[in-house]
Amino acid sequence: MADQQISKPDCRILGIESSCDETAAAVVENGRAILSNVVASQVDLHAQYGGVFPEVASRQHILAIYPIIEQALREAHLNLSDLDGIAVTRGPGLPGSLVVGINAAKGLAIGSGLPLIGVNHLEGHLYSAWLYKANGEADIPAEPEFPLLALIVSGGHTELVLMRDHLTYEHLGATLDDAAGEAFDKVARLLGLPYPGGPAIQKVVLAGGDPSGTQFPRAWLEGTWNFSFSGLKTAVLRVVRDMEELGAEIPVADFAASFQEAVVEVLVVKTLQAAKKFEAKAILVAGGVSANKALREAFMTRSPLPVHIPPISLCTDNAAMIAGLGCFRFWTGQRDSLDMDVLPNWPLSEI
Ligand code: KG4
Ligand code: ZN
Numbered sequence: 001m002a003d004q005q006i007s008k009p010d011c012r013i014l015g016i017e018s019s020c021d022e023t024a025a026a027v028v029e030n031g032r033a034i035l036s037n038v039v040a041s042q043v044d045l046h047a048q049y050g051g052v053f054p055e056v057a058s059r060q061h062i063l064a065i066y067p068i069i070e071q072a073l074r075e076a077h078l079n080l081s082d083l084d085g086i087a088v089t090r091g092p093g094l095p096g097s098l099v100v101g102i103n104a105a106k107g108l109a110i111g112s113g114l115p116l117i118g119v120n121h122l123e124g125h126l127y128s129a130w131l132y133k134a135n136g137e138a139d140i141p142a143e144p145e146f147p148l149l150a151l152i153v154s155g156g157h158t159e160l161v162l163m164r165d166h167l168t169y170e171h172l173g174a175t176l177d178d179a180a181g182e183a184f185d186k187v188a189r190l191l192g193l194p195y196p197g198g199p200a201i202q203k204v205v206l207a208g209g210d211p212s213g214t215q216f217p218r219a220w221l222e223g224t225w226n227f228s229f230s231g232l233k234t235a236v237l238r239v240v241r242d243m244e245e246l247g248a249e250i251p252v253a254d255f256a257a258s259f260q261e262a263v264v265e266v267l268v269v270k271t272l273q274a275a276k277k278f279e280a281k282a283i284l285v286a287g288g289v290s291a292n293k294a295l296r297e298a299f300m301t302r303s304p305l306p307v308h309i310p311p312i313s314l315c316t317d318n319a320a321m322i323a324g325l326g327c328f329r330f331w332t333g334q335r336d337s338l339d340m341d342v343l344p345n346w347p348l349s350e351i
Pocket of ligand 1: 020153154155156157180181182184185196197198199202287288289290291292293315316317
């Protein structure tokens with residue numbers, strides 16, 4: 001989509017997100033300005049299971065979705081009749097969770113006559129980098145420049161993508177096994193830390209983790225833009241088992257720090273190499289793991305190019321990114337039919 005070729009009438013889109021364990025609704029104006037952004041997290045509910053329990057997630061979405069949508073409209077001081085469309089996550093995600101969001105969106109579309117726009121959750125993460133809070137104190141952030149080298153690091157995905165323009169993606173690489181967030185979650189569990197693992201690992205590291213004692217392996221997968229984190233996870237498992245067999249106390253914070261350092265190094269080095277190779281003008285990092293302080297700092301200090309990372313509240317799942325992307329899709333003329341179904345395994349490469 002060449003930016004200058006399409007007209008961009010003012011548009012306000014309601015976004016609905018329910019792909020995993022966050023029920024969220026938001027209103028975004030013209031693809032960038034957040035008028036409201038409401039997220040109901042189920043994290044506390046799933047923590048007792050050590051991960052997301054799909055049936056529980058689905059039931060919780062049903063209870064939360066309409067109150068959350070009403071709150072998003074109320075906080076934006078708008079009615080449905082003030083909007084131009086309803087964007088909703090079609091996938092990827094948990095089928096039973098996606099269905100709740102998509103059915104809510106269809107119900108509202110039928111009742112209001114507004115167009116329905118089904119969007120990809122991973123693409124939504126990318127568009128979180130265009131958002132800013134309307135009427136906020138801070139200046140409006142600059143838009144990322146194309147060609148843009150984007151790294152998506154979430155609980156289910158780790159992808160390197162080249163964007164030469166809006167809504168166009170060249171898929172460079174992805175994880176061959178665990179996603180970066182999944183590795184954080186699994187290693188946290190090995191270390192006896194709570195779910196979700198990313199924030200838990202970050203917390204113990206910041207409280208005093210020393211990475212210098214143990215060096216965990218980095219899978220560089222030279223000659224490809226792919227990643228692999230399962231070997232790293234197994235390496236942590238092995239040292240934890242060794243210490244347990246010796247009856248020694250596990251240095252949780254130090255192991256967590258070494259693990260985090262290994263993940264950050266591979267993500268940053270490979271992304272910067274790809275940016276150089278494809279002559280990108282900027283770097284974009286998005287998805288839950290981009291909330292990680294060490295990762296953010298490493299990109300900021302080591303990148304010769306401008307780095308766009310959304311504020312922490314927009315890194316993890318939210319509906320503002322779905323509404324923002326929905327505006328860009330609205331401008332291309334995308335309108336989906338009311339028999340649109342969920343796509344639980346929808347890869348970014350098939351958009
Ligand atoms: O994007 P997201 O909210 O949901 C998915 O689409 O998967 O990402 C969730 C993932 C979880 O694996 C979580 O542990 C990780 O993001 N995460 C973090 C941090 N905050 C969330 N990982 C590392 N450091 C963090 N601060
Ligand atoms: Zn996500």
